[in-house]
Amino acid sequence: MGKRFYCDFCDRSFADRGLNRKNHFKGLQHQRMKKQHYDNFRDAASILAEDSSKTPCKRFFMGSCDYGDGCKFSHMTPEKRQFLQQQVTNDKEEKERRLMLEGSEPTLEEWLEKRNKKLRKDNPSENRPDIHYELPPFLMHVPNLPPSLLPPTAEELINKPHCEWG
Ligand SMILES: [Zn+2]
Numbered sequence: 001m002g003k004r005f006y007c008d009f010c011d012r013s014f015a016d017r018g019l020n021r022k023n024h025f026k027g028l029q030h031q032r033m034k035k036q037h038y039d040n041f042r043d044a045a046s047i048l049a050e051d052s053s054k055t056p057c058k059r060f061f062m063g064s065c066d067y068g069d070g071c072k073f074s075h076m077t078p079e080k081r082q083f084l085q086q087q088v089t090n091d092k093e094e095k096e097r098r099l100m101l102e103g104s105e106p107t108l109e110e111w112l113e114k115r116n117k118k119l120r121k122d123n124p125s126e127n128r129p130d131i132h133y134e135l136p137p138f139l140m141h142v143p144n145l146p147p148s149l150l151p152p153t154a155e156e157l158i159n160k161p162h163c164e165w166g
């Protein structure tokens with residue numbers, strides 16, 4: 001028995017002589033298995049993106065297409081598309097969960113800093129203090145409001161002595 005070549009993609013072996021191997025690699029069946037193999041490692045988003053540029057395969061949707069996954073037209077059924085879209089959602093949630101675990105979420109200080117920067121950018125003329133309270137409109141015209149209802153100014157808050165409870 002001569003040397004045999006085992007193809008991982010196709011899960012089959014054949015006599016490794018002459019042009020056998022080369023011809024096998026060129027074969028449609030092999031190309032298809034190879035693509036299928038790598039597709040398993042591609043994320044659903046890129047499969048969907050690639051598919052969206054293809055026109056539906058007439059042969060496939062009329063019955064059967066010999067090109068299988070190697071076809072240059074789309075074989076995407078509504079079920080498969082739905083499955084992949086679900087996959088995209090899952091991937092996204094998984095990624096977010098991982099980000100949170102890795103602590104790459106902004107800290108509260110970073111978040112506030114970013115927010116204040118945005119507020120200043122949105123209202124550059126108004127030199128708005130970071131702490132800003134306003135009286136609700138329906139209270140604006142009520143005379144002699146009790147002090148507990150008056151909105152504090154930023155200065156008042158900053159200059160307030162820090163009290164401990166209890
Ligand atoms: Zn093969």
Ligand SMILES: [Zn+2]
Nearest residue numbers: 057060065071
């Ligand atoms: Zn096809």
